Amino acid sequence: MAKIKGAIVIDIERCKGCEVCIVSCPTGVIRLEKKVNGKGYHFAYPALPDNCTGCANCAVVCPDGVITVYRKKVEE
Amino acid sequence: MLVSPENLVYTKTPLMTDKPLSYCPGCGHGTVHRMIMEVVDEMGIQADTIGIAPVGCSVLAYEFMNIDMQQAAHGRAPALATGIKRCWPDKYVFTYQGDGDLAAIGTAETIHACNRGENIAIFFVNNGIYGMTGGQMAPTTLPGMRSSTTPYGRDVALMGNPLKITELVAMLPGTFYVSRHSVHTPLNVRKFKRAARMAFENQKLNKGVSFIEIVSNCNSGWKMSPVDANKWMEDNMFPFYPLGDIKVNGEMVSKPTKAE
Numbered sequence: 618m619a620k621i622k623g624a625i626v627i628d629i630e631r632c633k634g635c636e637v638c639i640v641s642c643p644t645g646v647i648r649l650e651k652k653v654n655g656k657g658y659h660f661a662y663p664a665l666p667d668n669c670t671g672c673a674n675c676a677v678v679c680p681d682g683v684i685t686v687y688r689k690k691v692e693e
Numbered sequence: 694m695l696v697s698p699e700n701l702v703y704t705k706t707p708l709m710t711d712k713p714l715s716y717c718p719g720c721g722h723g724t725v726h727r728m729i730m731e732v733v734d735e736m737g738i739q740a741d742t743i744g745i746a747p748v749g750c751s752v753l754a755y756e757f758m759n760i761d762m763q764q765a766a767h768g769r770a771p772a773l774a775t776g777i778k779r780c781w782p783d784k785y786v787f788t789y790q791g792d793g794d795l796a797a798i799g800t801a802e803t804i805h806a807c808n809r810g811e812n813i814a815i816f817f818v819n820n821g822i823y824g825m826t827g828g829q830m831a832p833t834t835l836p837g838m839r840s841s842t843t844p845y846g847r848d849v850a851l852m853g854n855p856l857k858i859t860e861l862v863a864m865l866p867g868t869f870y871v872s873r874h875s876v877h878t879p880l881n882v883r884k885f886k887r888a889a890r891m892a893f894e895n896q897k898l899n900k901g902v903s904f905i906e907i908v909s910n911c912n913s914g915w916k917m918s919p920v921d922a923n924k925w926m927e928d929n930m931f932p933f934y935p936l937g938d939i940k941v942n943g944e945m946v947s948k949p950t951k952a953e
Contacts, residue, residue: 622695623695623702624695624696624700626696631713633717633718633719634718635718635719635912635919635920636719636918636919636920637719637877637919637920637923639920640920641878641879658718671702673702673703673879674879675879676703676704677703677879677882677883678724678876678877678878678879678882679723679724680714680716680718680719680720680721680722680723680724681713681714681716681723682705682706682709682723682727683705684703685701685703685704685705686701686702686703686704687695687696687697687700687701687702688700688702689695689700
């Protein structure tokens with residue numbers, strides 16, 4: 618069966634760590650990093666990238682538009 | 694390879710500049726900016742769109758939106774938009790205003806521009822306080838809501854009632870499309886984008902003002918984390934400012950839908 622695989626790329630230097638993407642992700646992929654970026658914000662990162670379906674919810678709701686989403690159909 | 698250009702689903706539109714946004718973490722302004730720019734991008738009207746920036750947090754909108762923009766005196770954006778639209782009737786003109794700008798100092802300009810039926814779009818971001826100057830009470834502050842000038846909550850007997858300016862302008866004959874949205878969840882963002890598209894499409898019809906209110910958070914002013922502020926907004930703002938269409942194609946729709 619074909620499966621949809623997704624991936625997100627987060628621009629960590631522009632991320633402000635507001636966590637809005639974390640509560641919007643239906644599969645709980647995103648978490649907040651303990652480290653901080655150049656501005657001193659904890660930034661979001663894909664902690665469970667295998668669960669990502671590429672639904673783009675996080676990217677749509679991100680106020681700063683730092684998330685880029687990719688999606689591909691893969692044959693099992 | 695998953696991360697490659699042919700698998701791209703979503704990225705920041707090139708109509709937003711690469712300048713980092715000046716807004717606080719979790720502020721709805723960034724999302725509203727991006728959705729308006731996505732609509733402009735999809736319609737292919739970048740060269741024909743003129744935006745009017747307000748006074749307030751979003752005063753620097755012209756730094757972030759990669760289109761022609763003008764910045765108006767406090768509250769006077771609809772008057773400026775009127776002038777631009779009348780000089781260039783074939784351009785797409787929109788104003789972007791906050792609640793202190795549109796509903797307080799600019800009430801006269803807003804109401805008269807809506808009453809004259811100027812063929813413009815107005816985006817009104819309502820967060821219930823004056824966010825930029827430190828969270829003072831605004832006309833849209835809810836009864837009992839705490840702000841820096843109402844530390845014990847807004848007392849209606851002393852300070853008057855909050856102003857539902859969106860319902861007010863929906864009563865005027867010059868408005869063609871009036872709607873209220875939010876941008877705190879992906880579903881609401883997508884709904885807002887459809888409404889923004891309608892606001893720009895309506896300008897081709899020459900029928901009057903398209904007015905879209907966006908109920909947004911101000912987590913710094915409300916002294917909450919962004920996620921808590923969104924929750925507080927759902928619990929307190931939406932019962933008073935219910936989301937949904939109020940006027941479509943010049944006809945009042947029966948009842949605004951309930952908050953979701």
